[in-house]
Amino acid sequence: MVEHRTTRIGLIGCGFYAQNHLHAWGDLKSQNAELVAVCDQDPIKAEAAGRRFGAAWFTDAATMLESMPIDLLDITTRMGSHRALAAMAAEHKIAMIVQKPFAPNWDECVAIVENARAHGTWLAVHENFRFATSMRRVKAVLDSGAIGDPNWARISFRTGFDVYLGQPYLAQEDRLVILDVGIHVLDLARWLMGEVAHLSCETQRRNPNIKAEDTATMILKHETGAVSIVEATYEARRIPDQFPETLVEIEGTKGSIIVTRGEKMVVTTQGLSFEENIGGPLLSWTSRPWHVSQEAVLHTNAHMLTSFRAGRDAETSGVDNLKTFALVEAAYESAVSHASVKPKKWSPKA
Template sequence: MADSKRTRIGLIGCGFYAQNHLHAWADLHAEGADLVAVCDLDPIKAEAAGKKFGVKVYREAETMFAHEKIDLVDITTQMKSHKTLAALAAKNGIGAIVQKPFAPNWTDCIEIVETAEHYGTWLAVHENFRFATGMRRVRTVIDSGAIGQPNWARLSFRTGYDVFKGQPYLAEERRLVILDVGIHVLDLARFFLGEVKHLSCETQKRLPHVKGEDTATIMMRHETGAVSIVEATYATRKIPDAFPETLLEIEGSEGAIVVGRGDKMQVTTQGISFEEQIGSPLLSWTSRPWHNSQEAVLHTNRHMLQRFRSGQVADTSGIDNLKTYALVEAAYQAHESGMAVKPPQWHPKG
């Protein structure tokens, strides 16, 4: 746990998306965060980040932990390294934020959680979609009761944008669109409609150069009785392309919410409709069309920092994120079996 004045932050992984994390931590300096060191196996990436943000540079996480007094580490590496790095942090008594996806598989996710539980260290998953300005506004409308009890929803992330240019390793993943971006949308479904009773899933492979599924359609029955449809694809050919927006419709007993292109939200409540722009403002380091996602990193990091400093559990704690990852696992199982599947559950030891 950090002291009451400053929280010393280390970051592991200085790649493509990690740049947003670095900027976010710099912005949070006034709120108690001190980014003190970065680490990457690629010395060029590590040195560039260290120079840009004025912090120490390491190639090995173990060396960084040995030489720096780190309170909280932000792990922004590819998922295959998460279990090892999270365990190293836990053994050193360091709190950890793990980038989504939590890990390549359900078993590894459980091991990460149980290791943190064993050592009594703070653990969270950097699931940023639910912290986006627009998605928080949708949740506020739901919580206000304006649409009554939500009972049906469609949440969609459909794009043909070349995500493989910035992250070429994705083309080699056997688990692709569900685990890469579908997991974000599944988490939003939980965030808006609650936990899931069972789900069905169909996947498709429409892009010739990828090894995993590039399209997924998932239908879920929530414990409240609500039904939701989650769509994710990297293979659409629509013009204009909605990238990187999440579009959604949520219907309730008293009204509805529709979020369309251009961050426009339309709310119908008791027969009256109004519109509102819910996009994120541009920051000094954000740019269109990424700005909503980039600002969401700042909001996520702020939430993590506040909860860590106060000794509270994050909304997207390791334990909570198991419930989102369980939907990913169930989706792949449902596709393979052709049947509805109940999400797996984690049962704490002892």
């Protein structure tokens, strides 16, 4: 194994989901990542995280960035604060990872990317679904050519799991299921099936007690000519519930890949099929059913660490994530217009 000088990690936002990041950085100590400082506006959360994970704790991000030597900053707050915190990191020339959703809207995402570029700061988005062990395996089979050219897919995240319990703010968001979880499924769709030429979307608010859409059904036409159906809902009443697994069906010119609940995959290639369990391991700090999402955080952070150290963009760099965010915007636009929408494109200013 290659020895690395220690990478000093700072983290802002010690809330619900950040606990997974904190544990993941703890595991990555074995790869010389050292969590040196954590910050939360809530002093109780900041102190709890600092004590538990052996880091200095702060309640003010500016103070932390001014007083601690940090190589890589993990911003795990909610999207409304990302632009200001990313600007602060860029000012200090600190590389950063920003949790998804990158920002509440396209213009803010672009502003974060352009500001980081102007400062020459490394920027990545913590888009973790594609780093799950199961999804990596699907991609490897696809890339092996076993099913030929993929030309149809259904990628679906359907659950009735009470997401509002751990994240009560979700019930009051102006844009819900597409921005919160559809964004992951759309990212998987473009990663597995290629960039999207246009898409259409219908949304529903099936739970009357929440503010925004809780169900989205999308049809994507990919640049290759392939078509995929992308589904996201928090209102599926099914037993067993699939939370938090993403189910995938991909058909190609020579076969198919079908991922069913329990992270099982059946691959058909040239008329023969084989079955595989593609779930990731339970880690000391993960538990079912969240482990699928949790172990993906460890792999995402490990990827970020390796990419940052190598001086190369992460797979899910800020620029890459604009392509995923463009699909989110296109879906919301289509849900209003009921027409097919071409995703926006970003290119650097000359």
